[in-house]
Amino acid sequence: MSIDKKIVDDMVANGISFVTTVPCKQLAGVIEEVDARPEIFHIPSNKEDEGMGLCAGAWMGGKRPAIIMQNTAIGVTINTLATLTQYYRMPLPMIISYRGELREPVACQVEMAVHTKALLAQMHIPTYHFHKESDASELDAILKYTFMCNKPVAILTDASFWGGYGDQ
Amino acid sequence: MIRSEILREIAPILHDQLVVCNIGLPSQELHMIDDNAKNFYMLGTMGLSSSIGLGLALSQPKTVISIDGDGSVLTNLGTLPTIANNVADNYILLIIDNGSYGSTGDQPTYAGKKTKLEKVAEACGCENVVVCQDVDTGKTLQAAIDSKKMTIIVVKCDSGNIKLPVITMDPVVIRDRFMKAVAS
Numbered sequence: 001m002s003i004d005k006k007i008v009d010d011m012v013a014n015g016i017s018f019v020t021t022v023p024c025k026q027l028a029g030v031i032e033e034v035d036a037r038p039e040i041f042h043i044p045s046n047k048e049d050e051g052m053g054l055c056a057g058a059w060m061g062g063k064r065p066a067i068i069m070q071n072t073a074i075g076v077t078i079n080t081l082a083t084l085t086q087y088y089r090m091p092l093p094m095i096i097s098y099r100g101e102l103r104e105p106v107a108c109q110v111e112m113a114v115h116t117k118a119l120l121a122q123m124h125i126p127t128y129h130f131h132k133e134s135d136a137s138e139l140d141a142i143l144k145y146t147f148m149c150n151k152p153v154a155i156l157t158d159a160s161f162w163g164g165y166g167d168q
Numbered sequence: 169m170i171r172s173e174i175l176r177e178i179a180p181i182l183h184d185q186l187v188v189c190n191i192g193l194p195s196q197e198l199h200m201i202d203d204n205a206k207n208f209y210m211l212g213t214m215g216l217s218s219s220i221g222l223g224l225a226l227s228q229p230k231t232v233i234s235i236d237g238d239g240s241v242l243t244n245l246g247t248l249p250t251i252a253n254n255v256a257d258n259y260i261l262l263i264i265d266n267g268s269y270g271s272t273g274d275q276p277t278y279a280g281k282k283t284k285l286e287k288v289a290e291a292c293g294c295e296n297v298v299v300c301q302d303v304d305t306g307k308t309l310q311a312a313i314d315s316k317k318m319t320i321i322v323v324k325c326d327s328g329n330i331k332l333p334v335i336t337m338d339p340v341v342i343r344d345r346f347m348k349a350v351a352s
Contacts, residue, residue: 018227041226043254046246053216054250057188057223057232060208060347065223083212084220088343 003133003162004029007095011066012039014143016093018058020044020051021068024097026162031068048073049080052092059090064147066093071100071116071156072109081123081152091150093143098129098156103164120154127154130161169302170328171237171264172197178306182207185313186350188221188234190214192271194264198235199335205349209335209342215244218261222251225259228350231313232258238265238279245288251320252293260312261320262305268327286322294320302326 001009007030011019020043021031035042041063045051048069055065073096085092099106100113120127126149128142129135139155146153169177171194179202188208189195195209210217218241221234241247241263251261267280279285289297296317300308302325312319335342 018223043223043226043250046250047244049213049216050219050244050246050250053213053219053244053247054223054226056216057220057225058227059223060220060343060350061224061227062351063227080213080216084210084216087212088339090343 002029003136004033006136007139008033008037008040010139010143011093012037013140014147015064016066016143017041018043018055018063018065019068020054020065022048022051022070022073024068024070026097026099026157026159027068027095030095034068047076049077052077052080052085055092056084056088056090059092064091066095068095070097072112074116074119075112078119078123081125085152086123089150090152091147092152093146094152094154096154096156098158101158101160103159116156125152125154127156130155130157133161135161170326170330171266171270172201172330174264174302174305174323174325175235176201178309181306181309181313182233186224186230186232188217188224188232190217190236190240193329193332194235194237196332196335197330200332205345208346209337211335211339211342215240215247218247218251219244221261222247222254222256222259224350225256226254229258230350231260232256233260233262233309236261236263237270238263238267238285239269239277241285242277242279242283248289248292248294251318252289252295255295255318257316257318259318260309262309263320263322264325265322266325266327270327270329274327274329280327286320289320289322294318296320297322299324
C-alpha cells in the first residue's frame with residue numbers, strides 16, 4: 001500500500017471528513033488522495049490561518065477536521081492556534097511537511113525548520129516527527145489522541161520519510 | 169446608523185439563526201443586545217469569522233450568518249475566493265462596512281477609501297453579492313435567508329462605537345453551548 005493511501009485510510013478510519021490543504025510537493029500525493037475520497041470534503045485554503053478557521057467551523061458543525069500544510073505555516077498560524085484552536089479547546093490534526101530537514105535542496109527552507117520544533121514546544125502542541133516510513137504506523141494512535149484531548153497536534157513529516165525532496 | 173444600531177435592529181432576525189460574530193465590539197454589542205447559545209463570539213483571531221462560518225455551513229444544514237467587518241475581511245481577503253468556490257446555500261456573510269477599524273479607534277480602512285469589497289467579492293466569483301444601506305439591513309438579510317442561496321451582503325453604514333464591557337464568558341463555555349445549539 002502506498003504511504004499516501006495509508007495516511008488517508010487512517011484519517012478516514014478516524015472519522016475525519018473535512019480536510020483543508022495548502023499545496024506542498026511532498027504532500028502532493030496525500031492531497032490527491034484526500035481529493036479522491038468520497039468520505040472527505042476537501043477544501044483548499046489560500047492561507048493556513050484561514051484553513052484553521054474553516055476547521056474550527058467544521059468541528060462545531062459536527063465533523064472531524066484536519067489540515068495539511070508546510071512547517072513554514074507555523075509562523076503564519078501562531079495567533080490562530082493560540083486564540084482560536086487552543087483557547088476554545090478544539091481538536092486539529094496538522095499533517096505537516098517538514099521542509100528544511102536532511103535532503104532539503106532549498107536553503108531558505110532551513111530558516112523555518114530550525115524554529116519549527118521550538119515554536120511547537122513553546123505553544124505546548126504535542127508534536128510527532130515521522131522520519132522513517134515505519135513511523136507512520138503511529139498515525140492512527142495520534143489521531144485518536146488528538147480527538148481524545150481536543151488539542152491541535154502536529155505531525156511533522158520530513159524529506160527522509162518521503163524518500164527525499166526532489167530526488168524521489 | 170452605526171453598527172450597534174444595525175445589530176439592535178436585526179437582532180430579532182439573528183435570534184433564530186446560527187451566528188458567528190466578529191472579534192471585538194461587534195461580539196460585545198451582540199452579547200449585550202441578545203446573548204444566546206446560537207451566537208458564537210470570537211474573542212480573538214481577527215479575520216476568521218467568515219472562515220469559521222463557512223466551515224460550519226458546509227458541515228451541517230442550518231443557516232449560518234457570519235457577521236464580519238470591512239477591516240476583518242481585508243485582513244483575511246483570501247476568504248472570498250474560498251467562499252466563492254465552495255458554495256454553501258445555508259451561508260450568509262454579512263459585512264458591516266463602516267470604512268473603519270472600529271474596535272481599535274476608528275482608524276480608516278482601505279474599504280472606506282478606494283477599495284470596494286462588493287466588487288472584490290464579485291471578482292472572486294461570489295454569485296449573490298448585495299449592497300445595502302444601513303436602514304435596509306433587516307429586509308436585505310431576511311431576503312437572503314429566504315432565498316436559500318449563499319449571499320454576501322455589504323452594509324454601508326457610519327463608523328462609531330458605543331461604550332460597553334468586554335465579554336467575560338469562558339471561551340469553552342461559549343463554544344460548548346454553541347455546539348449544543350448547532351446539534352439540537
